[in-house]
Amino acid sequence: MTKDGSIATTAGLALLLAACASQPPRPTEALEAAGIAVGKAAAGKLEAAAQPDLARARDKLAAAKAAAAAQDYQQARRLAEQARADAELAMARTDEARASAMLRSLQAGAAP
Protein backbone atom coordinates (compact mmCIF):
# COMPACT_ATOMS: atom_id res chain seq x y z
CA MET A 1 0.00 0.00 0.00
CA THR A 2 2.69 2.44 1.03
CA LYS A 3 4.71 1.58 -2.03
CA ASP A 4 1.79 1.84 -4.43
CA GLY A 5 0.64 5.00 -2.71
CA SER A 6 3.97 6.71 -2.97
CA ILE A 7 4.32 5.68 -6.59
CA ALA A 8 0.95 7.19 -7.30
CA THR A 9 1.84 10.40 -5.51
CA THR A 10 5.17 10.58 -7.27
CA ALA A 11 3.45 10.07 -10.59
CA GLY A 12 0.95 12.77 -9.67
CA LEU A 13 3.72 15.16 -8.74
CA ALA A 14 5.59 14.40 -11.93
CA LEU A 15 2.47 15.15 -13.91
CA LEU A 16 2.05 18.43 -12.10
CA LEU A 17 5.64 19.37 -12.80
CA ALA A 18 5.26 18.40 -16.42
CA ALA A 19 2.23 20.66 -16.67
CA CYS A 20 4.22 23.53 -15.19
CA ALA A 21 7.16 22.92 -17.47
CA SER A 22 5.10 22.61 -20.62
CA GLN A 23 6.39 25.32 -22.91
CA PRO A 24 4.09 28.16 -23.98
CA PRO A 25 4.40 29.26 -27.62
CA ARG A 26 6.95 31.86 -28.65
CA PRO A 27 5.54 35.28 -27.65
CA THR A 28 5.98 36.76 -31.10
CA GLU A 29 3.29 39.41 -30.74
CA ALA A 30 4.46 40.61 -27.34
CA LEU A 31 8.03 40.87 -28.63
CA GLU A 32 6.91 42.82 -31.68
CA ALA A 33 4.72 45.19 -29.67
CA ALA A 34 7.56 45.81 -27.24
CA GLY A 35 9.95 46.50 -30.13
CA ILE A 36 7.53 49.01 -31.65
CA ALA A 37 6.89 50.79 -28.34
CA VAL A 38 10.59 51.03 -27.49
CA GLY A 39 11.35 52.26 -31.02
CA LYS A 40 8.65 54.91 -30.78
CA ALA A 41 9.83 56.12 -27.38
CA ALA A 42 13.43 56.22 -28.56
CA ALA A 43 12.53 58.08 -31.78
CA GLY A 44 10.91 61.06 -30.06
CA LYS A 45 12.83 63.34 -27.77
CA LEU A 46 12.09 62.23 -24.23
CA GLU A 47 12.03 64.47 -21.21
CA ALA A 48 14.71 63.79 -18.62
CA ALA A 49 12.13 62.35 -16.22
CA ALA A 50 11.29 59.63 -18.75
CA GLN A 51 14.84 58.51 -19.54
CA PRO A 52 15.05 55.87 -16.78
CA ASP A 53 11.82 54.28 -18.05
CA LEU A 54 13.22 54.04 -21.56
CA ALA A 55 16.50 52.60 -20.24
CA ARG A 56 14.55 49.94 -18.36
CA ALA A 57 12.42 49.22 -21.42
CA ARG A 58 15.53 48.73 -23.57
CA ASP A 59 17.18 46.42 -21.05
CA LYS A 60 14.06 44.32 -20.75
CA LEU A 61 13.55 44.13 -24.49
CA ALA A 62 17.11 42.88 -24.90
CA ALA A 63 16.59 40.37 -22.09
CA ALA A 64 13.28 39.28 -23.65
CA LYS A 65 14.98 38.61 -26.96
CA ALA A 66 17.73 36.68 -25.20
CA ALA A 67 15.16 34.62 -23.30
CA ALA A 68 13.28 33.91 -26.53
CA ALA A 69 16.53 32.82 -28.18
CA ALA A 70 17.13 30.49 -25.23
CA GLN A 71 13.55 29.23 -25.74
CA ASP A 72 12.46 30.42 -22.30
CA TYR A 73 9.23 31.73 -23.77
CA GLN A 74 7.46 32.33 -20.47
CA GLN A 75 10.20 34.67 -19.31
CA ALA A 76 10.46 36.23 -22.77
CA ARG A 77 6.76 37.12 -22.73
CA ARG A 78 6.93 38.70 -19.30
CA LEU A 79 9.99 40.75 -20.15
CA ALA A 80 8.50 41.87 -23.46
CA GLU A 81 5.24 42.93 -21.78
CA GLN A 82 7.12 44.90 -19.15
CA ALA A 83 9.37 46.50 -21.77
CA ARG A 84 6.32 47.70 -23.65
CA ALA A 85 4.70 49.12 -20.51
CA ASP A 86 7.95 50.89 -19.56
CA ALA A 87 8.26 52.43 -23.03
CA GLU A 88 4.65 53.59 -23.03
CA LEU A 89 5.12 55.08 -19.59
CA ALA A 90 8.19 56.96 -20.86
CA MET A 91 6.08 58.50 -23.63
CA ALA A 92 3.18 59.33 -21.31
CA ARG A 93 5.52 61.03 -18.83
CA THR A 94 7.11 63.04 -21.64
CA ASP A 95 3.75 64.19 -23.00
CA GLU A 96 2.64 65.18 -19.54
CA ALA A 97 5.83 67.14 -18.86
CA ARG A 98 5.49 69.00 -22.16
CA ALA A 99 1.85 69.86 -21.67
CA SER A 100 2.52 71.25 -18.20
CA ALA A 101 5.50 73.21 -19.52
CA MET A 102 3.23 74.68 -22.19
CA LEU A 103 0.64 75.56 -19.60
CA ARG A 104 3.22 77.19 -17.34
CA SER A 105 4.61 79.26 -20.17
CA LEU A 106 1.10 80.41 -21.07
CA GLN A 107 0.29 81.20 -17.46
CA ALA A 108 3.47 83.23 -17.23
CA GLY A 109 2.39 85.02 -20.41
CA ALA A 110 5.84 84.33 -21.79
CA ALA A 111 6.61 83.94 -25.47
CA PRO A 112 7.47 80.37 -26.43
Next chain:
Amino acid sequence: MKHATTILLMSGLLAACATTTQADPRLGLLRSQLEALQDDPQAGGLAPVAMVEADRALDAAAAAVDDPTEFEHRLYLARSRIEIAGAQARRRLAENRARALTQVQGPVRVEPRPTPPEAPLAAIEEDPSAKQLAAMGAQKDELGWKLTLGEALFEPGQAVLGAAATAPLAQLAALLTQSPQYRLLVEGHSDSRGKATDNLRLSQERADAVKQWLVQAGIAAPRIVTVAKGAEFPAADNASAEGRRKNRRVDILIRQ
Protein backbone atom coordinates in the same frame (compact mmCIF):
# COMPACT_ATOMS: atom_id res chain seq x y z
CA MET B 1 7.23 7.18 6.47
CA LYS B 2 8.16 8.12 2.97
CA HIS B 3 4.49 8.58 2.28
CA ALA B 4 4.13 10.92 5.23
CA THR B 5 6.99 13.07 3.99
CA THR B 6 5.35 13.41 0.59
CA ILE B 7 2.07 14.36 2.16
CA LEU B 8 3.83 16.87 4.35
CA LEU B 9 5.58 18.28 1.28
CA MET B 10 2.35 18.54 -0.67
CA SER B 11 0.49 20.20 2.16
CA GLY B 12 3.39 22.61 2.44
CA LEU B 13 2.95 23.44 -1.23
CA LEU B 14 -0.76 23.93 -0.77
CA ALA B 15 -0.21 26.14 2.24
CA ALA B 16 2.12 28.28 0.14
CA CYS B 17 -0.62 28.65 -2.42
CA ALA B 18 -3.18 29.43 0.24
CA THR B 19 -1.17 32.27 1.73
CA THR B 20 -0.78 33.98 -1.62
CA THR B 21 -4.49 33.53 -2.29
CA GLN B 22 -5.24 35.81 0.63
CA ALA B 23 -5.52 39.20 -1.00
CA ASP B 24 -2.10 40.72 -1.41
CA PRO B 25 -2.21 44.17 0.21
CA ARG B 26 -0.54 45.68 -2.84
CA LEU B 27 -3.56 44.79 -4.94
CA GLY B 28 -5.86 46.82 -2.73
CA LEU B 29 -3.40 49.67 -2.68
CA LEU B 30 -3.22 49.81 -6.47
CA ARG B 31 -6.98 49.51 -6.71
CA SER B 32 -7.49 52.51 -4.44
CA GLN B 33 -4.85 54.47 -6.39
CA LEU B 34 -6.72 53.81 -9.60
CA GLU B 35 -10.05 54.69 -8.04
CA ALA B 36 -8.63 57.95 -6.75
CA LEU B 37 -7.53 58.75 -10.30
CA GLN B 38 -10.90 57.86 -11.79
CA ASP B 39 -12.75 59.87 -9.17
CA ASP B 40 -10.60 62.95 -9.63
CA PRO B 41 -13.20 65.60 -10.47
CA GLN B 42 -10.93 67.40 -12.93
CA ALA B 43 -8.73 64.80 -14.58
CA GLY B 44 -10.77 61.65 -13.95
CA GLY B 45 -12.61 61.45 -17.25
CA LEU B 46 -9.81 62.67 -19.46
CA ALA B 47 -8.04 59.39 -20.21
CA PRO B 48 -10.89 56.87 -20.48
CA VAL B 49 -9.06 54.30 -22.59
CA ALA B 50 -5.96 54.25 -20.40
CA MET B 51 -8.17 53.93 -17.31
CA VAL B 52 -9.93 50.90 -18.73
CA GLU B 53 -6.57 49.36 -19.59
CA ALA B 54 -5.33 49.98 -16.05
CA ASP B 55 -8.52 48.42 -14.70
CA ARG B 56 -8.03 45.33 -16.85
CA ALA B 57 -4.38 45.02 -15.86
CA LEU B 58 -5.38 45.10 -12.22
CA ASP B 59 -8.04 42.42 -12.76
CA ALA B 60 -5.46 40.30 -14.57
CA ALA B 61 -3.13 40.62 -11.61
CA ALA B 62 -5.88 39.64 -9.18
CA ALA B 63 -6.60 36.58 -11.31
CA ALA B 64 -3.00 35.38 -11.07
CA VAL B 65 -2.54 35.27 -7.31
CA ASP B 66 -1.90 31.52 -7.40
CA ASP B 67 1.24 31.86 -9.49
CA PRO B 68 3.67 34.06 -7.55
CA THR B 69 5.97 34.85 -10.50
CA GLU B 70 3.11 35.68 -12.85
CA PHE B 71 1.42 37.65 -10.08
CA GLU B 72 4.47 39.86 -9.53
CA HIS B 73 4.71 40.37 -13.27
CA ARG B 74 1.09 41.41 -13.66
CA LEU B 75 1.31 43.60 -10.59
CA TYR B 76 4.16 45.41 -12.30
CA LEU B 77 2.09 45.84 -15.47
CA ALA B 78 -0.89 47.11 -13.49
CA ARG B 79 1.27 49.64 -11.65
CA SER B 80 2.66 50.87 -14.98
CA ARG B 81 -0.80 51.12 -16.56
CA ILE B 82 -2.07 53.15 -13.62
CA GLU B 83 0.87 55.53 -13.91
CA ILE B 84 0.29 55.84 -17.65
CA ALA B 85 -3.39 56.61 -17.11
CA GLY B 86 -2.52 59.23 -14.51
CA ALA B 87 0.08 60.85 -16.76
CA GLN B 88 -2.35 60.94 -19.69
CA ALA B 89 -5.13 62.44 -17.61
CA ARG B 90 -2.85 65.13 -16.18
CA ARG B 91 -1.54 65.85 -19.65
CA ARG B 92 -5.03 66.36 -21.07
CA LEU B 93 -5.96 68.52 -18.11
CA ALA B 94 -2.93 70.74 -18.70
CA GLU B 95 -3.76 70.91 -22.40
CA ASN B 96 -7.37 71.87 -21.70
CA ARG B 97 -6.26 74.58 -19.32
CA ALA B 98 -3.74 75.86 -21.84
CA ARG B 99 -6.47 75.93 -24.44
CA ALA B 100 -8.78 77.86 -22.16
CA LEU B 101 -5.98 80.34 -21.57
CA THR B 102 -5.32 80.88 -25.26
CA GLN B 103 -9.02 81.52 -25.79
CA VAL B 104 -9.31 83.96 -22.93
CA GLN B 105 -6.02 85.66 -23.55
CA GLY B 106 -6.35 85.85 -27.30
CA PRO B 107 -8.41 89.04 -27.58
CA VAL B 108 -6.69 90.60 -24.60
CA ARG B 109 -3.38 90.17 -26.29
CA VAL B 110 -4.50 91.39 -29.66
CA GLU B 111 -6.30 94.49 -28.36
CA PRO B 112 -3.46 96.59 -27.05
CA ARG B 113 -1.59 96.31 -30.32
CA PRO B 114 -2.34 99.59 -32.08
CA THR B 115 -3.46 98.75 -35.59
CA PRO B 116 -4.42 101.60 -37.90
CA PRO B 117 -8.15 101.28 -38.57
CA GLU B 118 -7.82 101.34 -42.32
CA ALA B 119 -5.04 98.83 -42.52
CA PRO B 120 -6.02 95.17 -42.21
CA LEU B 121 -5.13 94.42 -45.81
CA ALA B 122 -1.98 96.51 -45.67
CA ALA B 123 -0.95 94.69 -42.49
CA ILE B 124 -1.31 91.40 -44.30
CA GLU B 125 0.86 92.71 -47.09
CA GLU B 126 3.55 93.80 -44.67
CA ASP B 127 3.80 90.62 -42.67
CA PRO B 128 5.67 88.11 -44.80
CA SER B 129 4.38 85.16 -42.81
CA ALA B 130 0.82 86.35 -43.41
CA LYS B 131 1.41 86.13 -47.14
CA GLN B 132 2.72 82.61 -46.71
CA LEU B 133 -0.26 81.67 -44.57
CA ALA B 134 -2.69 83.00 -47.13
CA ALA B 135 -0.84 81.12 -49.85
CA MET B 136 -1.18 77.90 -47.84
CA GLY B 137 -4.92 78.38 -47.83
CA ALA B 138 -5.18 79.51 -44.21
CA GLN B 139 -8.16 81.72 -43.37
CA LYS B 140 -7.83 84.77 -41.21
CA ASP B 141 -10.04 84.55 -38.15
CA GLU B 142 -10.60 86.90 -35.24
CA LEU B 143 -7.57 85.75 -33.28
CA GLY B 144 -5.12 84.76 -35.96
CA TRP B 145 -5.24 82.20 -38.71
CA LYS B 146 -7.01 78.92 -39.25
CA LEU B 147 -5.72 76.20 -41.52
CA THR B 148 -8.00 73.24 -42.18
CA LEU B 149 -6.47 69.95 -43.23
CA GLY B 150 -9.44 68.08 -44.55
CA GLU B 151 -8.97 66.87 -48.07
CA ALA B 152 -8.67 63.08 -48.04
CA LEU B 153 -6.74 63.33 -44.81
CA PHE B 154 -8.08 60.43 -42.76
CA GLU B 155 -9.74 57.14 -43.51
CA PRO B 156 -12.93 56.45 -41.50
CA GLY B 157 -12.00 55.36 -37.98
CA GLN B 158 -8.32 56.00 -38.61
CA ALA B 159 -5.90 58.57 -37.25
CA VAL B 160 -3.11 57.93 -39.73
CA LEU B 161 -2.23 61.05 -41.72
CA GLY B 162 -2.82 60.68 -45.45
CA ALA B 163 -0.26 61.68 -48.05
CA ALA B 164 -2.25 64.87 -48.71
CA ALA B 165 -1.10 66.18 -45.32
CA THR B 166 2.60 66.21 -46.15
CA ALA B 167 2.77 69.35 -48.28
CA PRO B 168 0.74 71.69 -46.03
CA LEU B 169 2.40 70.37 -42.87
CA ALA B 170 5.85 70.84 -44.35
CA GLN B 171 4.95 74.44 -45.25
CA LEU B 172 3.57 74.99 -41.79
CA ALA B 173 6.71 73.55 -40.19
CA ALA B 174 8.85 75.90 -42.28
CA LEU B 175 6.72 78.84 -41.22
CA LEU B 176 6.88 77.91 -37.55
CA THR B 177 10.64 77.55 -37.78
CA GLN B 178 11.12 81.02 -39.20
CA SER B 179 8.41 82.68 -37.08
CA PRO B 180 8.95 81.60 -33.49
CA GLN B 181 6.14 83.84 -32.26
CA TYR B 182 3.47 81.44 -33.54
CA ARG B 183 1.79 78.78 -31.43
CA LEU B 184 -0.64 76.18 -32.64
CA LEU B 185 -3.90 74.91 -31.31
CA VAL B 186 -4.64 71.70 -33.18
CA GLU B 187 -8.29 70.60 -33.11
CA GLY B 188 -9.11 67.05 -34.19
CA HIS B 189 -12.54 66.28 -35.65
CA SER B 190 -14.42 63.17 -36.71
CA ASP B 191 -17.49 62.42 -38.73
CA SER B 192 -20.69 61.55 -36.85
CA ARG B 193 -20.58 57.79 -37.36
CA GLY B 194 -19.95 55.62 -34.33
CA LYS B 195 -20.10 56.30 -30.63
CA ALA B 196 -19.43 59.78 -29.28
CA THR B 197 -16.71 58.55 -26.92
CA ASP B 198 -14.95 56.71 -29.73
CA ASN B 199 -15.17 59.80 -31.91
CA LEU B 200 -13.74 61.95 -29.16
CA ARG B 201 -10.80 59.60 -28.77
CA LEU B 202 -10.35 59.36 -32.51
CA SER B 203 -10.36 63.12 -32.92
CA GLN B 204 -7.75 63.40 -30.18
CA GLU B 205 -5.59 60.86 -31.98
CA ARG B 206 -5.93 62.83 -35.22
CA ALA B 207 -4.86 66.05 -33.55
CA ASP B 208 -2.01 64.16 -31.89
CA ALA B 209 -0.92 62.76 -35.27
CA VAL B 210 -0.55 66.28 -36.63
CA LYS B 211 1.34 67.39 -33.57
CA GLN B 212 3.62 64.38 -33.75
CA TRP B 213 4.36 65.10 -37.40
CA LEU B 214 5.34 68.69 -36.62
CA VAL B 215 7.39 67.72 -33.57
CA GLN B 216 9.29 65.24 -35.69
CA ALA B 217 9.87 68.04 -38.17
CA GLY B 218 11.67 69.88 -35.39
CA ILE B 219 8.95 72.09 -33.89
CA ALA B 220 9.10 72.30 -30.09
CA ALA B 221 6.23 70.28 -28.65
CA PRO B 222 5.19 72.94 -26.10
CA ARG B 223 4.26 75.24 -28.98
CA ILE B 224 1.50 72.86 -30.03
CA VAL B 225 -1.60 72.11 -28.01
CA THR B 226 -4.03 69.44 -29.19
CA VAL B 227 -7.75 69.32 -28.51
CA ALA B 228 -10.35 66.64 -29.23
CA LYS B 229 -13.54 68.04 -30.73
CA GLY B 230 -15.27 64.77 -31.63
CA ALA B 231 -18.13 64.98 -34.12
CA GLU B 232 -19.74 68.05 -32.56
CA PHE B 233 -18.31 70.62 -34.97
CA PRO B 234 -18.94 69.35 -38.49
CA ALA B 235 -17.60 71.33 -41.45
CA ALA B 236 -20.03 69.64 -43.85
CA ASP B 237 -23.20 67.57 -43.81
CA ASN B 238 -22.66 64.15 -42.26
CA ALA B 239 -25.47 62.70 -44.38
CA SER B 240 -23.24 62.15 -47.41
CA ALA B 241 -19.97 60.27 -47.78
CA GLU B 242 -18.44 63.41 -49.24
CA GLY B 243 -19.54 65.46 -46.22
CA ARG B 244 -18.22 62.89 -43.80
CA ARG B 245 -14.91 62.85 -45.63
CA LYS B 246 -14.66 66.60 -45.11
CA ASN B 247 -15.53 66.24 -41.45
CA ARG B 248 -12.66 63.83 -40.79
CA ARG B 249 -10.31 66.73 -40.46
CA VAL B 250 -7.97 68.73 -38.32
CA ASP B 251 -8.29 72.48 -37.81
CA ILE B 252 -5.03 74.20 -36.99
CA LEU B 253 -5.45 77.54 -35.25
CA ILE B 254 -2.35 79.65 -35.61
CA ARG B 255 -1.90 82.17 -32.82
CA GLN B 256 0.76 84.66 -31.90
